[in-house]
Ligand SMILES: Cc1ncc(C[n+]2csc(CCOP(=O)(O)OP(=O)(O)O)c2C)c(N)n1
Ligand code: SF4
């Protein structure tokens with residue numbers, strides 16, 4: 172794997188000057204992913220913050236070939252690009268080695284684009300799908316998605332007088348992708364660049380489809396200061412809210428184990444979307460959040476034999 | 479001109495054979511009655527190694543069109559086929575395919591839309607996406623479906639056009655009806671269409687492009703205007719390609735075809751397979767001395783308004799036959815556009831509209847004779863009692 176020094180010497184393939192909020196994790200993720208790629212790549216993105224902030228005509232932040240089609244079809248679109256590549260190569264009309272990456276937000280992946288993703292993975296295209304999971308529909312103004320955590324305030328799961336934010340737990344999309352029996356599935360975070368780089372490289376080297384879920388702190392939707400983005404990503408990992416692991420050909424492996432598992436409230440209290448949970452009367456809900464994290468973590472330890 | 483032995487083919491077989499001979503780089507498609515057979519036949523061509531195509535067996539029509547857009551943007555020649563619910567599930571991406579100027583070819587088998595669910599022919603599906611930026615070509619029979627598919631490649635890929643094209647047949651009536659058709663040699667098809675040269679490709683990794691960027695108020699309108707211009711350019715190209723096809727293979731095509739129209743006083747205007755039935759009615763009435771004719775429209779998008787006005791201006795009365803309803807209460811889509819095309823004529827024919835054949839309801843020679851008789855009454859000075867009528871429906 173490339174060293175940090177080597178990575179730093181590579182050209183940034185997503186330029187600055189895009190319109191994402193200061194402190195948005197999404198472009199940081201993309202830059203990190205593109206730095207990790209050893210082959211030329213063609214990239215697609217679903218409609219969402221990443222796409223609208225990087226492709227404002229007549230400008231583009233992308234120094235790699237890029238396609239945005241619609242909201243729910245990033246996977247199908249890139250599967251078409253890959254099919255064209257396979258066909259033209261087979262016919263001797265194209266000779267380069269290229270890799271294909273589809274990005275989607277949690278809305279475009281967990282919700283409206285789940286079918287398109289599932290289909291593309293099942294068909295076995297040589298492509299990497301990356302979900303930048305910021306836990307809500309940020310582009311349209313912070314509405315809940317099935318990736319929104321229990322208790323979080325969004326504009327469609329507002330913390331009101333009788334309902335304290337989102338009533339449901341998050342969907343475990345990474346597990347759903349594992350159930351597709353594709354060769355490589357992983358979860359990572361920008362706070363752990365080495366982990367992220369290694370996983371992207373592994374995914375791009377894997378024959379067939381792969382999926383990586385990356386937590387993507389959103390300063391607007393989560394409510395934190397722009398300089399704290401990486402800290403919030405790190406703390407999600409340290410509290411085991413967002414464990415780092417990979418599943419290679421069905422075999423689970425924990426790729427990072429916090430030395431000491433921090434209580435999830437440490438992470439929650441730094442975000443205004445959870446502020447209401449700290450008001451008197453919501454203790455039970457806070458406890459439920461912790462219990463859920465604990466249960467998921469134990470489950471993962473078991474699956475990865477890391478107990 | 480090639481003289482070929484006739485072979486028996488259904489509309490679906492004719493379209494699938496055209497696809498085999500076109501040998502596209504990518505096909506992404508999903509089954510739906512009555513278009514399923516096209517997808518099945520094409521799968522067998524792939525399985526038997528008769529084509530170089532990468533066949534993407536998508537999980538929905540929405541993904542079919544999404545994959546088509548991705549493949550087309552990556553420099554491939556791309557085709558698909560569908561019907562009805564499948565076409566309207568694609569609708570969102572049909573607009574995008576046109577907007578990003580992907581010359582995808584779609585074999586569309588006209589079928590009614592739900593609800594109620596119905597698998598038989600009408601034109602509701604194709605009409606519902608008439609403003610999506612796709613060129614729309616209707617076929618009367620298997621031969622036309624076959625010829626139109628081959629011409630569609632040249633039309634859509636022309637550098638002045640670069641728009642997607644849907645070629646339609648009428649569900650079951652054409653798609654499953656066996657007819658004698660004349661097919662070209664594989665090489666003749668390849669020579670006619672030529673190799674595909676993408677203007678831009680995502681696979682040109684040394685020259686990265688961004689496809690599907692966000693336009694605000696400062697560019698959206700200009701880009702939409704360019705698409706409208708491409709449609710306008712399409713008119714010239716459709717005629718050129720139709721003429722060249724005729725010169726090479728003996729069957730010429732234009733925007734529409736008149737039948738005994740020049741000296742007619744009354745006429746029907748329609749799309750698709752009903753034209754065959756109408757010709758029989760015209761012949762019968764002509765024998766009885768009635769000056770009647772027919773205009774079968776082939777190209778609905780771009781809409782040849784000026785040319786239609788020229789072709790219809792001498793008539794006294796016209797009935798426009800719509801095999802779909804806009805439910806506007808003011809007429810079907812074909813009627814409103816034909817009537818609008820004739821508005822600038824110094825003296826306009828009287829016009830009525832019949833909605834007919836929805837959900838595959840049969841239409842007979844006698845039905846059409848009845849309409850001609852009504853037109854005779856109107857052209858003789860009789861009052862139009864109802865501009866919009868539903869033909870043969872139980873009310
Ligand atoms: C079919 C469709 N429905 C709704 C929208 C509106 N829309 C655009 S982006 C978006 C939310 C995106 O959320 P997510 O995928 O999580 O990405 P984020 O903006 O959070 O990065 C929505 C609802 C759309 N563009 N298309
Ligand atoms: S709203 Fe959130 S996800 Fe969107 S650009 Fe701003 S920080 Fe990024």
Ligand SMILES: [Mg+2]
Pocket residue numbers: 276277278303304305306307308309
């Ligand atoms: Mg989101």
